[in-house]
Amino acid sequence: xxxxxxxxxxxxxxxxxxxxxxxxxxxxxxxxxxxxxxxxxxxxxxxxxxxxxxxxxxxxxxxxxxxxxxxxxxxxxxxxxxxxxxxxxxxxxxxxxxxxxxxxxxxxxxxxxxxxxxxxxxxxxxxxxxxxxxxxxxxxxxxxxxxxxxxxxxxxxxxxxxxxxxxxxxxxxxxxxxxxxxxxxxxxxxxxxxxxxxxxxxxxxxxxxxxxxxxxxxxxxxxxxxxxxxxxxxxxxxxxxxxxxxxxxxxxxxxxxxxxxxxxxxxxxxxxxxxxxxxxxxxxxxxxxxxxxxxxxxxxxx
Numbered sequence: 001x002x003x004x005x006x007x008x009x010x011x012x013x014x015x016x017x018x019x020x021x022x023x024x025x026x027x028x029x030x031x032x033x034x035x036x037x038x039x040x041x042x043x044x045x046x047x048x049x050x051x052x053x054x055x056x057x058x059x060x061x062x063x064x065x066x067x068x069x070x071x072x073x074x075x076x077x078x079x080x081x082x083x084x085x086x087x088x089x090x091x092x093x094x095x096x097x098x099x100x101x102x103x104x105x106x107x108x109x110x111x112x113x114x115x116x117x118x119x120x121x122x123x124x125x126x127x128x129x130x131x132x133x134x135x136x137x138x139x140x141x142x143x144x145x146x147x148x149x150x151x152x153x154x155x156x157x158x159x160x161x162x163x164x165x166x167x168x169x170x171x172x173x174x175x176x177x178x179x180x181x182x183x184x185x186x187x188x189x190x191x192x193x194x195x196x197x198x199x200x201x202x203x204x205x206x207x208x209x210x211x212x213x214x215x216x217x218x219x220x221x222x223x224x225x226x227x228x229x230x231x232x233x234x235x236x237x238x239x240x241x242x243x244x245x246x247x248x249x250x251x252x253x254x255x256x257x258x259x260x261x262x263x264x265x266x267x268x269x270x271x272x273x274x275x276x277x278x279x280x281x282x283x284x285x286x287x288x289x290x291x292x293x294x295x296x297x298x299x300x301x302x
Contacts, residue, residue: 014100017069017086018062024282026061028195031288032188033057033154035295036181039245040162043299049161052111057154059108064130064150066101070094071134079206081278118164118176119157126153137212144200144215148192152185180241187237194230194262195284197223198269201277224270231262238291247298254294258287 019025033053037045044050069076069087073094076082086092105127112123129150136143156177164176193215200207200216201223207214219226235255242251261283268280 013086013092017092017097017100018065018104020062024285025065026058027285028192028288029061029151029154030054030057031285031292032152032184032191033158035288035292036155036158036184037162038292038295038299039184039242039247040159040181043302044296045162048114049158052114052161053154053158056108056111059104059111060126060130063101063104063108064133066097066104067131068134070097070101075210075212078210079203081203081206115161116164116176117166117168118160118173121168121170121173122153122157122160122177126150126157129153137214141213141218142193142215143213144193144196145189147196148189149185151192152188155185155188156181180245183241184238187234187241190230190234190237191284191288194227194234195281197227197230198265198277198281198284201269201272202274202281204272224266224272227269228262228266231259231265235259235262242295247295248302250298250301251294254290254292254297257290257294261287261290 015021030053034050037049037053041049069085072082073085073087076085076088082088087094087097109123112120129146133143133146133150136146140146159178159181160173160176163178165172197215197219200214203214204216207217215226216223235258239252239255242255265280265283268276268283270276
């Protein structure tokens with residue numbers, strides 16, 4: 001009788017590659033984009049744009065996982081948490097992963113094509129940043145800042161989708177994306193820096209050994225203080241921008257709930273344990289949801 005282990009289906013491997021059973025990643029992308037979509041539309045933007053942004057977020061995050069795992073395959077085999085990823089262990093080839101990523105990105109682009117020219121033009125910039133991020137850790141000391149741009153680019157795209165016209169010029173993009181959209185993006189960068197530094201703190205020992213750069217290593221013993229400062233900058237900046245746009249008490253309440261969660265994250269990460277830092281990272285999508293819920297409720301009940 002054969003004792004050979006059962007073969008894992010290609011579908012199961014592909015789902016593992018795109019982190020299908022770990023939705024925290026695409027939720028971190030989703031909530032800022034939806035918050036911007038509601039702000040730009042002064043409330044519910046309609047089912048079409050909501051669907052485009054939800055599905056597009058899932059597809060682009062999945063495509064990003066494919067590219068990231070190919071770029072990091074030689075690093076990931078030396079990191080305990082990532083050593084069994086499909087590309088790293090050879091269960092999925094580089095060609096397969098890149099082909100899957102390309103198909104997913106094309107599906108996301110097909111969704112963008114149903115919007116308007118300014119959004120389509122911005123999608124190329126978003127794709128460029130997404131492709132650049134996996135290589136940033138080889139070049140910059142805080143690659144999480146590059147990830148922050150990639151994970152925040154749904155904000156200007158949301159404003160473009162709501163406010164953009166039919167003109168293909170770069171001036172049309174400028175007109176469709178008001179200054180406060182870029183300020184929201186800048187504020188959101190601090191949130192990404194906070195949660196991805198927590199993520200980097202999980203792999204600190206492995207990253208030192210293999211010689212890649214992360215914010216956790218750059219910040220050193222100030223990592224916990226910096227994470228809390230990043231959370232504070234994110235909530236303060238979004239609070240000020242929201243107030244300037246007329247968002248009121250329910251929005252502030254959402255920020256308060258998010259702030260309480262940030263305080264809980266301090267409890268989780270202050271000991272710098274792998275388990276505590278990873279739990280804090282995985283819980284971050286609830287902070288994004290609290291902010292979005294405050295935005296949506298405030299606009300709905302004006």
